[in-house]
Amino acid sequence: MKQRLMLRLMQCVAVVLMVGTLSFALMVALPGDPAMRIAAGRYGPDMMNSAIADQVRAELELEQPLAQRFVVWMGDLLRFDLGHSLVTGAPVVDEIGLQLGHSLMLALLAFAISLLIGPTLGALAGLMPGSWMDRTTLVLATALRAVPPFVLAVLMMVIFAVTLRWLPTAGFGSWQHLLLPAITLALGLAAMSSRVMRDAMVRVTREPYFAHARLKGLSDRAVVQRHGLRNASLPVFTYLGLQLVYLVEGVVVVESIFAFPGIGHALVHAIIARDVPMVQGTALAMGGLFVVLNSLVDLGCVQLDPRLRRAA
Amino acid sequence: MSSTVTLPADVLSEHPASSFWTLSRLAGAIILLMLALFAFLGPALIEADPLSQDYDAVLVAPGDAEHWLGTDQFGRSMLARLTHGARLSFVMALLTAASAALPGIALGILAAWRGGWVERLLVASSDVVLALPGLLLVLLLLAFSPGSFGPLYLGLALYLWVEFFRVARIEAARVFTQPVVEATLRLGFGWGYILRRLLLPALAMPMLTLFAFAMGSAVVAVSTLSAIHVGLRPPTPELGAIIVELMPHYSEAPWQVLMPATAIFLLVLSLQLFAGAKPR
Numbered sequence: 402m403k404q405r406l407m408l409r410l411m412q413c414v415a416v417v418l419m420v421g422t423l424s425f426a427l428m429v430a431l432p433g434d435p436a437m438r439i440a441a442g443r444y445g446p447d448m449m450n451s452a453i454a455d456q457v458r459a460e461l462e463l464e465q466p467l468a469q470r471f472v473v474w475m476g477d478l479l480r481f482d483l484g485h486s487l488v489t490g491a492p493v494v495d496e497i498g499l500q501l502g503h504s505l506m507l508a509l510l511a512f513a514i515s516l517l518i519g520p521t522l523g524a525l526a527g528l529m530p531g532s533w534m535d536r537t538t539l540v541l542a543t544a545l546r547a548v549p550p551f552v553l554a555v556l557m558m559v560i561f562a563v564t565l566r567w568l569p570t571a572g573f574g575s576w577q578h579l580l581l582p583a584i585t586l587a588l589g590l591a592a593m594s595s596r597v598m599r600d601a602m603v604r605v606t607r608e609p610y611f612a613h614a615r616l617k618g619l620s621d622r623a624v625v626q627r628h629g630l631r632n633a634s635l636p637v638f639t640y641l642g643l644q645l646v647y648l649v650e651g652v653v654v655v656e657s658i659f660a661f662p663g664i665g666h667a668l669v670h671a672i673i674a675r676d677v678p679m680v681q682g683t684a685l686a687m688g689g690l691f692v693v694l695n696s697l698v699d700l701g702c703v704q705l706d707p708r709l710r711r712a713a
Numbered sequence: 714m715s716s717t718v719t720l721p722a723d724v725l726s727e728h729p730a731s732s733f734w735t736l737s738r739l740a741g742a743i744i745l746l747m748l749a750l751f752a753f754l755g756p757a758l759i760e761a762d763p764l765s766q767d768y769d770a771v772l773v774a775p776g777d778a779e780h781w782l783g784t785d786q787f788g789r790s791m792l793a794r795l796t797h798g799a800r801l802s803f804v805m806a807l808l809t810a811a812s813a814a815l816p817g818i819a820l821g822i823l824a825a826w827r828g829g830w831v832e833r834l835l836v837a838s839s840d841v842v843l844a845l846p847g848l849l850l851v852l853l854l855l856a857f858s859p860g861s862f863g864p865l866y867l868g869l870a871l872y873l874w875v876e877f878f879r880v881a882r883i884e885a886a887r888v889f890t891q892p893v894v895e896a897t898l899r900l901g902f903g904w905g906y907i908l909r910r911l912l913l914p915a916l917a918m919p920m921l922t923l924f925a926f927a928m929g930s931a932v933v934a935v936s937t938l939s940a941i942h943v944g945l946r947p948p949t950p951e952l953g954a955i956i957v958e959l960m961p962h963y964s965e966a967p968w969q970v971l972m973p974a975t976a977i978f979l980l981v982l983s984l985q986l987f988a989g990a991k992p993r
Contacts, residue, residue: 411840412840412844415840415841415844416844416845418841419841419844419845419850419853420845420853423853423854423856424853426857427853427856427857430857543982543985543986544978544982546985547929547978547981547982547985548977548978548981549933549936549937549953549977549981550937551936551937551940551941551953551956551957552936552956552974552977552978555956555957555960555970555974556974558960559963559967559970563963563964645846646846646847649846649848649849650846650847650848650849653848653849653852653941654848654937654940654941657940657941657942658940658941658957668849668852669852669941669942669943671856672852672855672856672859672943673859673942673943675856675859677856680853680856684845684849684852684853687846687849688844688845688849691845691846691849692844
């Protein structure tokens with residue numbers, strides 16, 4: 402287990418290095434005078450003149466050689482000094498804090514809904530392999546997996562917001578705004594987890610201990626609850642690691658389509674506006690979130706399966 | 714594994730020919746073939762320019778005598794835009810998947826063959842790529858020049874090679890440990906012969922599957938990125954961009970939104986069906 406967590410720590414280092422290096426390269430590659438740009442970001446384009454730009458240049462040591470500037474850049478990063486947004490002038494950390502909260506809310510809700518749908522349908526299908534239930538969920542899951550999240554988002558919008566007018570199309574403010582993006586993400590996640598749960602359930606029902614639980618006279622309910630679900634949920638939990646990739650990518654896409662002011666939306670906007678500190682901050686936040694969630698999945702696996710504890 | 718020296722044909726017949734054409738793979742291949750015909754013959758047969766606008770025929774519904782699949786908000790032929798969009802998706806997907814597969818497979822074989830620090834270095838660098846979700850990596854590269862083809866292609870290939878590398882390395886290591894390899898070497902055949910006759914046939918099936926998956930991922934990524942306005946830009950007839958562009962006109966022209974969505978769905982579906990189960 403310690404080894405797994407060490408690997409996660411390495412992953413975290415890799416994320417910081419990669420995002421930091423790419424952002425630094427981005428800053429250097431941008432056309433124009435970086436001092437001017439930073440001065441404009443800090444004091445507003447109207448207040449900016451070459452004297453202030455020179456001041457910024459001196460303060461940030463922009464004249465220094467590239468290698469030295471890179472060290473300074475990474476040093477700032479390690480001290481969580483993410484700088485100021487070039488567009489709004491606000492500290493990046495403040496902006497990210499707010500957006501990350503919104504995104505977490507969306508991701509957690511999506512995740513909770515997907516757990517309600519996916520493993521439940523998967524377990525039912527797995528208990529009755531070959532039934533209409535099994536075949537229907539197979540077709541649905543196969544079809545859903547072939548729909549990119551942004552197409553699913555558009556379809557949800559068209560069905561529930563434009564045609565039925567049950568929910569708002571886009572925006573932020575009330576819980577209704579959260580619902581469509583969350584369901585969009587949840588459907589994609591459920592399509593994957595339901596099949597994993599189904600296969601795991603089929604495997605478990607063929608195990609001798611499952612037959613034994615039956616033969617000793619336990620009710621169907623008790624057999625499934627005590628011997629079936631816990632064993633079958635292990636592969637689903639392990640699979641969560643892969644689902645996290647989908648979740649983080651999906652958050653970016655779905656937030657952009659639904660104009661939901663989360664971290665993914667902020668990242669895309671920062672890229673369009675070429676707001677490097679914001680690109681770095683949001684990418685770091687999302688990468689960090691990815692690592693943290695992955696570590697939690699690792700820990701959860703161990704909680705669920707005592708065998709892993711002994712192996713470690 | 715048996716300790717006797719087995720004939721190559723037996724060693725490598727994990728995927729006998731009869732089990733290759735499953736029902737879902739056949740269905741995937743048929744849809745894929747039809748889409749490919751549409752994408753590659755369409756632009757040649759249809760004279761309409763996907764960029765030429767006709768303000769006398771804006772948002773015409775499909776089924777019109779002159780515009781079979783209708784027109785968009787600028788009166789551009791949907792048929793032309795869809796075929797050009799499908800061709801763009803196909804070409805981008807093939808290009809990125811090939812650029813990911815060739816180095817991925819080559820490095821995978823190299824890692825399994827050389828072992829030692831070469832393998833460790835390659836595995837470490839593939840782990841670094843996987844530290845971030847793929848879309849984030851592509852977005853970071855796209856930040857250098859949003860809307861252009863180069864970083865989009867580079868980012869996708871950079872992310873997708875890892876899967877080829879991982880599976881090729883494991884599969885190659887499996888083949889190299891088989892007694893048949895040592896026997897072949899002792900009989901005086903070189904590594905080139907082993908590569909051609911033993912390794913590549915063993916790699917063919919899993920790599921084909923990965924290739925189809927990679928193409929599917931590329932199709933999704935390219936259309937997604939242009940849908941969130943950082944990928945290829947209008948007026949390029951890109952399927953994702955077409956959907957988002959026409960979204961505000963949905964109530965007047967629902968089919969124009971649903972048709973490109975169906976095209977992406979069918980393309981990804983057929984690739985996934987053709988790919989079959991993912992090798993671990």
